Amino acid sequence: MDRTKLACFGLLASAFVLAALLIVRLPAVLPAAQAHMVDDKDRFSIMTAQTRANQESLFVIDQLNEKLLVYDLDVARGAGAGVAGSLQLMGAPLDLGRLFGNTTVGGPARLRP
Secondary structure (H helix, E strand, C coil): CCHHHHHHHHHHHHHHHHHHHHHHHHHHHCCCCCHHHEEEECCEEEEEEEEECCEEEEEEEECCCCEEEEEEEEHHHHCCCCCCCEEEECCCCEEHHHHHCECCCCCCCECCC
16 A cells, blocks of 8 residues: 555544544534523513624514514613613514414415415
8 A cells, every 4th residue: 555545544534533523522512502591471482592792682472473573682782871781673573474384274384475
């Protein structure tokens, strides 16, 4: 076996070792979804998540009207002033029934025009 083939096999073996380490360690590096950040009361599901540095978003799903509302909370704006920050609705509510299609009992989901 010449040196070129030996070098290729060595590089291939090290690539497999690095890929295996990446697969094993990747779940520990990625943040996991945490169920305690979600609250489900009556017809509303509420979740918070950090969307940018010093900014969190509040996601509200209105299950009765099938709407998603997203509020941004700017944490830095209220810091130091004794205020929690500013809360602002981001855009119009998203119609989830239209986006995912309404399902009827025994029927397929269809996208409304």
